[in-house]
Amino acid sequence: MENPWLASALWIGLALVASVLSIWVAMSVALVEIVVGAVAGNLFGLPIAPWVDYLAGFGAILLTFLAGSEIDPQVVCRHFWSAMSIGVMGFLAPYAGVLLYAHYVAGWAWPQAQIAGIALSTTSVAVVYAVMVETGYNQTTLGKIILAACFVNDLGTVLALGIIFAQATVWLAVFAAATALALWFLPRFAPWFFSRVGHRVSEPETKFVALVLFFLGGLASVAGSEAVLPAYLVGMALAPAFLKDPELPHRMRVVAFTILTPFYFLKAGSLVRLDAVIGGAGLIAVFLAVKMATKFVGILPLTRTFRFGRREGMYTTLLMSTGLTFGTISALFGLNKGIIDQAQYTILVTAVIGSAVVPTLIAQRWFQPAEAPPKAAAPAEEAEHV
């Protein structure tokens, strides 16, 4: 489709269909956009023009930035050792397990196996958070440790994605130095700048953040790294400022979810090939099983070390076996860079979607902690009116 406005109408039309469907079935709009993209891609083939690539790429960067900005540094500091060790093992165990399986058993080349390992090492902070809110565990120490560990886990994923495929050139040093400088400077400068310019229709704060993300993303790209790495780190650096002023990330989310992330998730879905899903069903199931098994190997013993109860330990491990956004970002990175082919991409993305659904259902059905937090004692969760 040559006409950019008609092409835009097609993409935004699909995004609208996905939004309405997501409300109708009460599921995440991101997941529905992937499915709608997959259906459209397999039925009539979605044309991916360069400007679609650009919007999708910016969507992924902004999504990663916003994910990083949701971290509460005080919680991580308060539960540093438990969150750090569970998060690190939550990344390392599935990364190594899937990497080795993909290379030695599935016969994938090392770079392809690396992408598989990274894509399936993730944890979905948002899925975990939704389950916590449902059960009331977001108010408890256990819940806060799990959430903090999820951030550490995803940090491992973006670091791996950003470092493993980078080339050791002078540009990598420049990128590392610029990122380090930005991480030091931003928490000091940004709150002052945001307070000076205030909330305006012209959105100077959003433009400032976009400037930083584009600049560091550009350096990352030149260094052979990935733009989501600085985006996540900058998000973490600005998290305290965003916690104080939640209006700003809210407005950025509106921008992202209206016109950027739909292009990313629809594109991610449109590249999934139905024949590859059918042909690779066995491998998809095995990858999912390896991810879950290795999460158990890595995390469950640590939950014992930190004196979680048996059910709490199982619950934590299962929740940390979930994954969605960073899994698809990693797989798409591999496809865009020509590291994996479309069939391998399909297998990984389908396994990632499975990892958002299967562990959550198992955790909620069989391993909800025996002593649920008393709902009446959690005022934010329940209001009694007489």
Add this chain to the structure above:
Amino acid sequence: MFERILHANDGSEGAMKALGAALDLARRHHAELHMICVEELPSFPATMDEVREERMEAQHRFTQVIARAEALAKGQRVRLHAHVLAGHPVRVITEFAREQRTDLLVTGFMGHSALYNRVIGSTTDRLVDLAPCSVLVVK
């Protein structure tokens, strides 16, 4: 006959009709009346904010529903205990009914579109199946 009545309210007109029946039953039987509203969260969300916004939207809607229900209860001189919980409506309502040892669940016809109801089944269908007590569906 009924000592503890639970009314599930999703803010629809059907639910408000069911509330009328629940208030009437509670008054006649001198029963304790609880009303539960469930914030339905998106399954498998991509960001934490998606969850937060869904909750804020539901809380805003249910504040109005609770105010309206309380006014109706006051008119009938019935004490109404309102609860707002998050999660999947069927699971949350049935678990709450079990925890509260409810004798009767009163609900309106809570459904989706005709197609969704036909293919997946309505919320009311599943409540009738899974509730640990008698269920009165008001149409």
